Amino acid sequence: MSTTTTGSGRKPNRRGLAAREQLMSTALRLLSTGRPEAVSVNLIAKEAGLSWGSVQNQFRDSDGFWAAVIELIIExxxxxxxxxxxxxxxxxxxxxxxxxxxxxxxxxxxxxxxxxxxxxxxxxxxxxxxxxxxxxxxxxxxxxxxxxxxxxxxxxxxxxxxxxxxxxxxxxxxxxxxxxxxxxxxxxxxxxxxxxxxxxxxxxx
CATH class of the missing domain: 1.10.357.10 (Tetracycline Repressor, domain 2)
Known part of the structure; x- marks a missing residue:
């Protein structure tokens, strides 16, 4: 799978890595409940205490975000x-x-x-x-x-x-x-x- 990069294609810094890990762990926690409403990038960002801008910075868009979630599970x-x-x-x-x-x-x-x-x-x-x-x-x-x-x-x-x-x-x-x-x-x-x-x-x- 691809190496970890931000939405802009750059390697994330320490703060970016922390935001990425927080978003991913929150996504897995919410999605593992099986509730359909959990499939919301905005909800996951809010639960993680972050903004849509943080998602865009790390994953570019929802496609990049969900792909990253699946890749994490593949790993x-x-x-x-x-x-x-x-x-x-x-x-x-x-x-x-x-x-x-x-x-x-x-x-x-x-x-x-x-x-x-x-x-x-x-x-x-x-x-x-x-x-x-x-x-x-x-x-x-x-x-x-x-x-x-x-x-x-x-x-x-x-x-x-x-x-x-x-x-x-x-x-x-x-x-x-x-x-x-x-x-x-x-x-x-x-x-x-x-x-x-x-x-x-x-x-x-």
Whole structure:
């Protein structure tokens, strides 16, 4: 990702770095609540005790700001993954499914979901008004898929099938999480186990 610069393209000074860190930490705190109204640069600046001028000086505009938030989460990405323990496909699928389930409720992921839900969709539409943000989100998705494939290294797993499973698993687990939050009558744990079994069969060919 790009190195830290101000909206004018200059390296920020100590005061600028402090303002940038304050804006970023405030953004993550508000966005991790999942409230749609948190996707407001003006609100975040106000909560941080700073002005819109500070945002412009550090990030140029809202596109630069949201891109910086996503990039910050990308940088924290490796801490969300762990070294697999199992040496079987079934074991790895079970591990990564539990990992995904935990990550979905992490502050970083909730922040990303909040931003994605509030900004224009799909990604090509977002790119028209927020090109840098769209590029950062695309990079985040790419790295997640790459990390998923890497999780199965050392096993006889087709890479394309692993990418297929990465896409399905994330979407399915988000759906199950929503069902759980809305108090569905579906047995979420049983559905989770069935999903793991089905995806294991697909990976094993």
């Amino acid at each position: 924290a990405g490796p801490t969300m993954w762990q070294t697999p323990r199992s040496d079987t496909v079934a074991g790895r699928v079970a591990e990564v499914a539990e990992l995904y389930r935990a990550v979905l409720d992490s502050p970083q992921n909730v922040a990303v979901e909040t931003v994605r839900a509030a900004l224009p969709r799909p990604l090509d539409v977002l790119a028209e008004s927020h090109p840098h943000t769209a590029a950062s989100i695309a990079e985040l998705d790419r790295r997640w898929a790459e990390a998923f494939v890497h999780f199965f290294e050392g096993l006889d797993v087709d890479e394309q099938r692993a990418l297929d499973v990465a896409a399905v698993l994330g979407s399915a687990l988000r759906g199950l999480r929503s069902d759980q939050h809305f108090g569905t009558t579906v047995d979420v744990d049983r559905a989770h186990a069935t999903l793991v079994a089905a995806l294991t069969s697909y990976l094993e060919g």
